Amino acid sequence: MYDRFSALRMIDLWLAEDIGFFDLTAQLMIDPKARATFHMNAREPITVAGIEVAAAVFTRYEPSCQIELKVEDGQAVDKGAVLMIVSGPAQALLTAERVALNIVQRLSGIATETAKYASAIAHTKARLLDTRKTTPGLRMLEKHASACGGALNHRLGLDNGVMLKDNHIAVCGSISEAVRRAKLKVPALTKIEVECDRLEQVREALAAGADVIMLDNMAIPAMREAVLFVAGRAALEASGGIRLDTIAAIAETGVDYVSTSRPLQSAPAVDIGLDEPR
Template sequence: MYDRFLVSKQIDQWLAEDIGGGDLTAQLMIDPRATATFAMNAREPMTLAGVEVAGLVFTRYEPACRIEIHAHDGATVERGALLMTVSGPAQALLTAERTALNVVQRLSGIATETAKYVRAIAGTKARLLDTRKTTPGLRMLEKHAASCGGALNHRLGLDSGVMLKDNHIAVCGSIMEAVKRARLRVPALTKIEVECDRLDQVEEALAAGADVIMLDNMSLETMRQAVALVDGRALLEASGGIRLDTIAAVAATGVDYISTSRPFQSAPAVDIGLDEA
């Protein structure tokens, strides 16, 4: 989910970055009265994200552009699938083309990579969570892409929940004291999560009344012991060092959630083209 008003403000920045003082090629070569129709196509299999945003890029630059979406965010499409048709003044379409493609290729790359992780834990109770390790300025859209791939969004920002990490705990003196301080001031419906990397910390977080306990960089055996220890009295999130080849084993330990930043940090942009229809 993303806010169209905020995205429109971002699109202005993206277009200004690419256009600069003007699209020299389009202004020199293309008759300003000319019109054109282009088709956006998938050049490889993918999970889509950002198609509607790409359409907003065109209409933001030239409101006379007409957009027809053929495949929506979250859809899984094959190579050759028609994603969008855009018609309007040829100069405007060619000027906005690269910005529109950049955003849909990047976001669809994240969604496609995320979907691989989701498929790897299918059949277990574990759900995939994203993280805050996003590209500065693109968090809202990158988290939208992760949800298109089947992940759940973790905190959108520091105001979305209480996460007590090792440095917070060190300043407060103990997990018990950190949770106590947070509980006194936290909004009534906001969860408190505590990061733990040892079983004794898990015991303390449980005794302190943490809503969620993060098992940080624990071995599989230690995670299994943590699951048995907690026994459903708090939600458990596994994090740290999660890879596509290890996530299934982590899910099999019985944790409720698994968080990873890898789809954000390692996903390649997918291949999407814009060709004359």
């Protein structure tokens, strides 16, 4: 889910960046009265994200454009699938094309990569979490894409929860003191998470009343021991250095969540094109 009002404001910035004063090529070459219809096609298997945003790029630039969406965000499609049919003034479609493709390629890339990670742990009880390591200005859209791929959103921003990391703990003096201070003022329904990289920290965090304990860069045997010790008294999140080839073994330790930024940070843009109807 994303804020459509904010998305429209971002679209205005994207179009202004790409167009400048005007689209020189379209203005010189295309008859202002010419109309066109194009199909937006997946050129490889993908999980779709951002298709409504891509459609909004066209209608934001030229409100008379007609859009027929053929897929929904979160849908897995094969190579050759038609994602959208767009019709309208040819000049406008050609001018807005690149911005529309850029955003849907980027977001679908995140969703497609996220889906690989979610699938890798589908046989366990663990759920995939994303992180705040997003592109500045695109967080809500990238978080939406992550959810389309099967992840749960971690904090959307710093105001969405209390996470006591090593530097917070160092300033406070101990995990116990950091949790105590947080509990004094935290809103009633807001969870407190504590980052731990050693088993003795896990014990201290649990005793202090943490709601969620992050097992940060722990070895798998230590994670298993933490799961046995905590025994469901707090949620456990594994994090740090998670890769597609390691995530299954980590999830199989019995943790509740596995968080990774890799799909957000390193997902390649997928291949989507705007083509003439066949």
